[in-house]
Amino acid sequence: MPAGIVRAVAVAASIVSIPACAGAQEAKVAAAINIKADQVIGTINPDIYGHFTEHIGGVVYDGIWVGPDSKVPNINGIRKDLVDWMKRLDPSVIRWPGGCFADRYHWMDGIGPRDKRPKRYGRGTDVTEPNYFGTHEFIEFCRLCDAEPYFAANVGSGTVEEFQSWVEYCNAPAGRTTYAEMREANGSKEPFPVKFWGVGNENWGCGGNYTPEDYCVEYRKFVTWLPGYSPLHLIACGPNGNDVNWTKRFMRKWVDYSRVPLDGWSCHYYCGTTGHALEYTNDQWYEMLEKAYFMDTLVRDQWEALKEFDPNHHIKLVIDEWGAWHPAGTEFHPAHLFEQIGTLRDAQVAAITLDIFNKHCEKVEMANVAQLINNIHSLFHADGPKFVATPNFYVFEMYKVHQGAQSVKCEFDAPLAQFKVGSDNKTFPTLLGSASIKGKKLHISVVNTHVTDAIEATINLGSVKTKGGKITTLTAKDIHAANTFEKPNECVSVTSPLKASGSTAAITFAPASINVVELDVE
Numbered sequence: 443m444p445a446g447i448v449r450a451v452a453v454a455a456s457i458v459s460i461p462a463c464a465g466a467q468e469a470k471v472a473a474a475i476n477i478k479a480d481q482v483i484g485t486i487n488p489d490i491y492g493h494f495t496e497h498i499g500g501v502v503y504d505g506i507w508v509g510p511d512s513k514v515p516n517i518n519g520i521r522k523d524l525v526d527w528m529k530r531l532d533p534s535v536i537r538w539p540g541g542c543f544a545d546r547y548h549w550m551d552g553i554g555p556r557d558k559r560p561k562r563y564g565r566g567t568d569v570t571e572p573n574y575f576g577t578h579e580f581i582e583f584c585r586l587c588d589a590e591p592y593f594a595a596n597v598g599s600g601t602v603e604e605f606q607s608w609v610e611y612c613n614a615p616a617g618r619t620t621y622a623e624m625r626e627a628n629g630s631k632e633p634f635p636v637k638f639w640g641v642g643n644e645n646w647g648c649g650g651n652y653t654p655e656d657y658c659v660e661y662r663k664f665v666t667w668l669p670g671y672s673p674l675h676l677i678a679c680g681p682n683g684n685d686v687n688w689t690k691r692f693m694r695k696w697v698d699y700s701r702v703p704l705d706g707w708s709c710h711y712y713c714g715t716t717g718h719a720l721e722y723t724n725d726q727w728y729e730m731l732e733k734a735y736f737m738d739t740l741v742r743d744q745w746e747a748l749k750e751f752d753p754n755h756h757i758k759l760v761i762d763e764w765g766a767w768h769p770a771g772t773e774f775h776p777a778h779l780f781e782q783i784g785t786l787r788d789a790q791v792a793a794i795t796l797d798i799f800n801k802h803c804e805k806v807e808m809a810n811v812a813q814l815i816n817n818i819h820s821l822f823h824a825d826g827p828k829f830v831a832t833p834n835f836y837v838f839e840m841y842k843v844h845q846g847a848q849s850v851k852c853e854f855d856a857p858l859a860q861f862k863v864g865s866d867n868k869t870f871p872t873l874l875g876s877a878s879i880k881g882k883k884l885h886i887s888v889v890n891t892h893v894t895d896a897i898e899a900t901i902n903l904g905s906v907k908t909k910g911g912k913i914t915t916l917t918a919k920d921i922h923a924a925n926t927f928e929k930p931n932e933c934v935s936v937t938s939p940l941k942a943s944g945s946t947a948a949i950t951f952a953p954a955s956i957n958v959v960e961l962d963v964e
């Protein structure tokens with residue numbers, strides 16, 4: 443057992459043992475999870491479970507788009523495996539076409555007959571962008587996945603007119619304007635329509651290197667006189683990480699401009715790496731999770747910074763790029779820029795992050811993990827005919843039960859894991875998670891971060907009573923486990939029935955595991 447155990451908790455109901463890392467069940471540590479079902483934080487916006495697809499490396503070409511003539515099974519050029527696996531997630535919203543690519547993308551390049559579309563300098567290593575995948579193809583992908591589109595517009599090298607005409611092209615009713623007629627000529631009589639619009643991307647960097655004040659001037663021009671055919675949800679470029687200064691300076695200027703329409707505040711936070719995508723020590727495991735947990739600070743700080751200028755909190759946080767970002771070297775294909783193999787550790791990063799969003803669901807209205815396929819914190823890898831789901835995929839599949847549910851307060855009373863960064867002694871919670879209620883189901887997601895020790899937790903349900911349910915667990919024999927084309931099932935979720943009755947449930951959470959407990963409640 444590790445040092446630092448806070449208390450032993452009396453176990454009131456049957457204990458479920460979850461298959462775990464080798465040798466894990468010998469060491470059991472006690473903890474309590476207290477659910478406050480009557481303390482509702484808010485409704486978890488399904489868009490918190492959103493995705494991001496950029497024209498970069500192997501995301502669009504090879505990942506999503508294989509082309510209608512490909513031998514790879516496809517639906518009008520879109521990889522069929524990807525669509526089939528996406529449907530398992532209820533994916534809610536997908537962001538496109540960037541990323542940094544958005545601020546050099548001209549949407550007119552991507553409409554009309556594919557063989558006539560211009561070829562441009564692409565994003566990757568010596569890449570040509572053929573523009574085969576444009577507005578219509580992306581909308582089809584979203585429809586196949588049953589997700590809403592979220593477009594990122596070009597501020598850095600585009601014009602106000604170009605942005606406004608894109609909105610009109612997507613949203614004008616059939617036959618109403620010349621852009622609507624163009625859309626019809628390109629195969630879509632009815633509007634798409636597109637509600638979510640990001641006005642630029644990382645405009646403090648690749649999106650034009652603006653100061654917050656200068657970007658705010660641009661933002662004002664871009665969002666004034668937008669075609670009002672259908673409701674728009676406008677998202678401005680927020681800070682790099684937790685740069686509160688960017689937020690306050692933009693907002694100060696925004697107030698000067700009589701508060702032009704603004705609904706979402708985009709924040710990007712990549713928690714970086716420790717060690718390597720596949721190689722890390724136990725200490726580096728915890729250090730990585732600690733970096734992921736910084737998202738909690740970011741959400742709190744950015745919300746507080748917005749409050750000064752928007753006291754009623756109309757503007758919500760949109761964390762439209764997040765994930766762990768490891769050094770190059772584990773790409774499945776050399777052309778897949780920023781492709782990295784995701785392990786059980788990355789799945790823990792995902793679970794911890796999604797739990798933070800659930801717990802701050804009144805502040806965070808959308809989040810988009812970077813990126814969907816073949817890039818950074820991916821859910822999938824594809825290379826020609828090969829396709830595999832990463833451990834991250836299973837986290838999103840397990841956690842989808844939280845979408846649209848009421849997030850309720852829950853307290854985790856568990857020991858701290860001890861680790862070292864250099865000569866510094868540090869600690870990190872062994873159990874983290876969130877809870878939500880939908881109808882007669884209570885879902886508690888529980889991450890056991892401890893590398894070697896199972897944690898035996900008593901879940902106290904307060905006034906709520908249960909008759910049992912089930913538990914889904916994602917773990918592996920080795921904390922470095924990853925799924926590859928050759929070995930796709932090294933880290934996949936397993937569901938088992940859970941016996942419990944009354945107002946407590948006792949569950950043993952395997953070391954290095956991610957769990958979603960589903961309890962039928964009265």
Ligand code: AHR
Nearest residue numbers: 496541542543643644812
């Ligand atoms: O997701 C990869 C890149 O990271 C995006 O293009 C950019 O927005 C961010 O810096």
